[in-house]
Every structure is written in structure tokens, then in C-alpha cells.
Amino acid sequence: MQSQLQIPLDKKIKAVYLCIVLHTVQIGVGIAGFPRLVFMEAGQDSWISIIIAAIGLHIVIACLVFVLNSYGDHDLHGVLTTTFGKLIGKIITFVFLVYFFFSFFSVLLNYIEIVQVFIFPQMSSWFIAAILLILVLYAVTGGVRAVVGTSIIFFFGTIWMMWLLYEPITYVQVDSYLPMFTTEPSAILAGVLTTSYSLLGFELLWFLYPFIHDKPKVHRYSQLAMVFTILMILIITMVTIGFYSKGQLEENIWPVLSLIKVISFPMFQRFDLIAVALWMIIILPNLILLAWMVSIGAKRVFGWKQKYYLYLVCLIAFICQYHFDSRHEINDLTGFVGEVGVYFGFLFPVLMVPFAIYKRKKGKKKDNAKN
């Protein structure tokens, strides 16, 4: 049996931080385009899709935490190797890492595209990538506490942006939500699937779990984080659907960013430019947390130092970024990551539940035998 991870107390974090960390890793670059995607599937009944996806999410989180609790102080790698043996465990973890790397990469590409479309069309991709990756390197080398710390600071640095919805809300027309309950169930389900893409990110818990100091509270706080994410997505989507008319929303690639364009102050006539720049602060925790996940996971699979994997991840991302520069390529990659992510994120924890139950029973027998 694998030995459990021994993490010194001064490197651990409190469970209450999960509330924010899980939320920040979920909300990122995707939210800027999400309302359009879900609207294209489920129309004005998108809110039903979101609520169904939310229920699914809460169940998955319950499964995930149940599995982690059954195995004790293990992360994804530990769980897999204890269940399936060393080789298979390592292979599955590696597949997970590849998926996490692609999520990392797609966040990076999407933000670069937004900057180029909205603010600096002439700015080259490598330059933006370099700036972001330097920041990622700097934060992740600080260790888990720095990683969690940055996401908390950046969360409070950007959460006020929800107030920016105030002005667009005055443009909302109730007609946009009518007629209710007319969408086909299949369309609603397609909307559920779309929503689940943008809820991904909570897989972070697989790797963060051993670093949490007070484990009994993990479940409570992760569920709270999910409630928070869902509420945010729901509010943003409802405002966006009310703000645009049908055809207009279906045309707009980043409806949430275009929504901010109606905000204008005498001093800042074009507030949307500031909002796009600030979007970097929203996506940086995403990049940092994902890069941390990939590097710590690689360390667990192959040994060696985490730092080296971090350099490798950034280097690969920097090089690959040259090959993705059109809207279609980026869109395809993001879509692919989302589709695969549904299996990795949503299906996998549920599949692990039987193994966790088995493990619990075996553990009990052992305890009984000992006594």
C-alpha cells in the first residue's frame, strides 16, 4: 500500500479557503462567452439547464469528497495507485495531468484572444503569454500557500465587478425570458452539458485535499463554493439574456464583455477597456491553480522536483501558443477540453464511489481484526 502524503502543518491550509479557491478556479475566461453558448442550446429556458447542472454538480462534489474521505490523506495519484496498483494508477493520473494541461492552455489562449480583440490588436500573442506565464511561475514557486493566497486576493480584487451588471440590468427587457417552458427537453439537456463545461475546475480538490488542515469541513465548504459559482453564473446569464434580443445574443462571441460596453462615466467613457484589462486578474488564479495542479501531479507521478515540471509546463504552453492563433482553432480546442472535461470532472468521481465503499469496508474489517 502507498504511504500517505506527509505534509508539514505549516504548509497546510484551512478548509474555509476552499470556498474561494474552488470558486475562482471555476469562474474564469469561460464566463465571458458562456451565456451565448447556453442560450444557443436552451434558449430563454437556459436557467432550467443551469439549475439542473447545479444539482448534478452538488451530487458530484458529494461523491468526490466521499471518495477522498475514504482514502485518508491521499491525492488523486494516491487514490488511484491504492485502488488500481502502481502502474495503472500512474497512467490514469498522467492522463488527468494532460487534460489539466490542456485546460491551462485553453485559458491562456482564450485570454490572449480577448486582449487582442478588445484592446491591443497589434500586441503579439507570445508577449501576452510571456507576461502571464512569468506571473504564474512566480506564484507557483511560492508553494501551495502562495497559490491559495493569490486566488483569495484576486478574488476580492475582482468580485466587485458584479456591480458592473447594475447598468446593463436597467436595459433588461422581460420579453426576452418569454415564453417560458417551451424548450424541448433534449435542448435543455444540451444546455446542461454546456453548463457543465463551464463548471469544471473543481477537480482541483483531488490535489488540494491532502493540504487541507481540517478535513471534516471540506465537504461543507466545497458545496458552499459551488453554490456561489452557480449563483454567479445564473445571475450573469439571466442579465445577458434579458439585455440582448435573440439574434443579437447568438451573434456575440463575448456577450458579457460587450454588456459592459454600456457603462460610461464622465471620466471613464469606455469602462469596458478597464473591465477587459481587469479580466486578467480573474483568469490569473485559474492559470496559477491549474499550473500548480499539473506540476504537483507530475511530481507525484514521476518524482523529481515540482519546480522543474512547472518550468516545463510553462515552456510547452509558450511554444504551443504559436500554433493556435485563429478563432476556430481556439474554439475547437476549448470545446474539446470542455467535452473531455465532463468525463474527467463529472463522471470520474461517481465511478470511484464503489471503490471507495469497498475500501471503507475493507478498512473496517482490518480495524476489527486488529481489535
Added chain:
Amino acid sequence: MRKIKFTGILICLITMTLLSSCVDERIIEELGIVTVYGFDYSDSADQIDGTTVLYQFNPDITDASQIIHSTGNTFDGIRDNANKQSGYKIVNGQLQNVIFGPNMSENGIFPYLDSIERNTAVSVMLYVALSDEPTRNLLSASNYEEAPNIGIYLQRLIETAVRDERIVSSTFHEFMRSYFQVGKDPVVPILSEEDNKVRVNGIGALQDDVLVGEYTMEEAFYVRLLTDRFDSGRVELALGLEQFEGFISEHANREQEEEQMFLTIDQITSDTTIDLKDKDAINFMVEISMDARVIELSQRINLDNPEAIKLIQEAVEKKLESNLKEVVKKSKEMNTDVFGFGVEYDNRTRDEELTKKQWRDLFPTVEVDYQIDLEIKRFGTVQ
């Protein structure tokens, strides 16, 4: 360890500050900032004639307004061609209005708005407006009050009209919203020039993006009454005098017998609901509840008497209803649904989705009933 951290921070700071100059720089004195574009169709060249009004932030220039004429096939082509005639880099970031001349609006203006929608540099809060004469003449009007140039004047002109609730707001976003919505047509202000000064002359009735008719400023009140809510509107009505017989004060005796009495109500707050009563016959019920205050009466009417007030309210309601009927009838003749009856119809018929073409065929057959509930709350300082 501390040393490494310090170098890390230092590297980040240095790269950030040094690399910030790599970004494309725009010095404000070297920019020609467009405040308004005017588009006309040029018959000779089969191209679009563009009038670009520039604004410069250069302290050396006394007249900060510049007008450039250029031709092109597209919005951006016109900007680019205008740039050939200017030493300034022409940028659209402060664009306040786009105005289309008469022969453009007859052929549809949407194709020229595409660039604005795509280009993130342009604000979505700019006003789309039409002009009843070539924009070339309109934009050369020399009297633009205290505004720095004609573009900013036009923006103020339209914004004041919208804020005073004389016309329906038509920012670019709202225009696009209605354009894309099935069962609703956009409205835009129509500008005209008189004595070298531009004024809002009415609002244009569009079929999608093609101008088919015009509402006068008086009719604009009723268009707004049906599409939006009032917070402090005003309207002037002519009422038949004979119905107030017996309430007219004695001292108002005049030589000449008048048949009409003029009444102005302001501080109007209104709330309108449009309801589909009959799906097959397409019969709508419009319910309007209004509060208002009388600010002017051309005859002395004894308002101490509650009967008189009731009579005035009823007369105003009747007058409003007949005027609303006229405006809706006019719209049905022009076949433009600026009120959004089609949206209500589409929302209530759940089985199938309405198409624009279907609604064009259906709209002229629509029947509308009205129920207006007016309460006159105050009469100023005299009874």
C-alpha cells in the same frame, strides 16, 4: 531564500515597466477623433459618400472641428479614405453618432453598421440617426451652440430629446436589439437642418433597416407611450370646448367664440401593458395607466368642481385614445411594428416560432383596443 524572492519581484517589476512601451502607442495630439459619420449614397460613383467630422486635442488649433469628405464601399473603407486626406490618425473610439442620408435609409442601413458591431473600439452607446437631406449638408451646419463641434452637438441634441422623453431612445445597442428581434422594428430620430442649425424633426419608422415613413414629434409621444414608460412626459391636446359648457368661468368672456380648448399636461408617469386578447383574430388590448398634472389650460375652467375634473380626465382619455388609434393605423399602413406587438404575439403563441416575414403579413390585420386610465393629480397653483 529571501534574496531569491526579492530578485523574483524585481524581475517582474522590471519586465512590466520596460515592456509596457512595446504596446502600440497613441498620442492624443496626433489623433483625429471622429465624433460623427454621415453617409450618403453617391449616384455617380455607385459608392458611399462619407462625411467625417473630426475633433482634435491640439492646443495650437483654434477650430478643433474638421470635416472630411471621402468615398468608399464600406464603413471602414470610408474611414481609411478619409485618413488619406488627413495628417492625423483617424480613430473611432469617441464616435457619438452615425447619420444616414435619405437615399441610404431607403435601401437599408444595416450593412454599414456591421463594422461598428465588430469593432470593439466603438462604443455601443452612440446614436443611430437618419437625416432628411444629404448628410453632407446637414453636417456642414455652422450653428452648433457652445459644443466643440457638430458631432458633440448632435449627440447632446438627441440625448436631450431622449432624456426629456420627446423621442424613443435609439442607441446603437437598442437599434440592434430591435433589429434582431422578431416582431419589433427599430426607431431612429430624423434630423433636419434649418437656418444652419440641426434639429430633431421626428422619428423614422423602419421596416427592419429600411425607412418607410415618419412620425412627427407629436406622434412620437404616442409611439413612446406604447413602447416605453414615461417618468415626466408632457403632451398638448386640443379638446372640444362644448363639453365643458357650464364649467367655464364667467370672467373668461371673449368676443370671439372658440371651439377648441388647449390643455397641456406634464409630469406624466405612465405604465403600458400590451396583452394579446385573441390569438386567432390577433386582437390586442393595450392598458395604459397614467398620472399627470395640468400645467396649462387655454380656458378658465372651474376646477373646484369634482365634476369638471372628471370631465377633463374623460375628455383627455378619449383624445389620447383617438390619437393612439391614428398612430397605430398609420403604422399598420406603413407596415412597421415599432411597438413590439409581434413580440407579445410570439411570446403568447407557444407552439411555433414567429418569423419576420410572417409578422409582416400579419401586422396590417392586427386589431387593437385601448383602455386608458388617467388620473390628474395636480393643477399647478391655481384651482
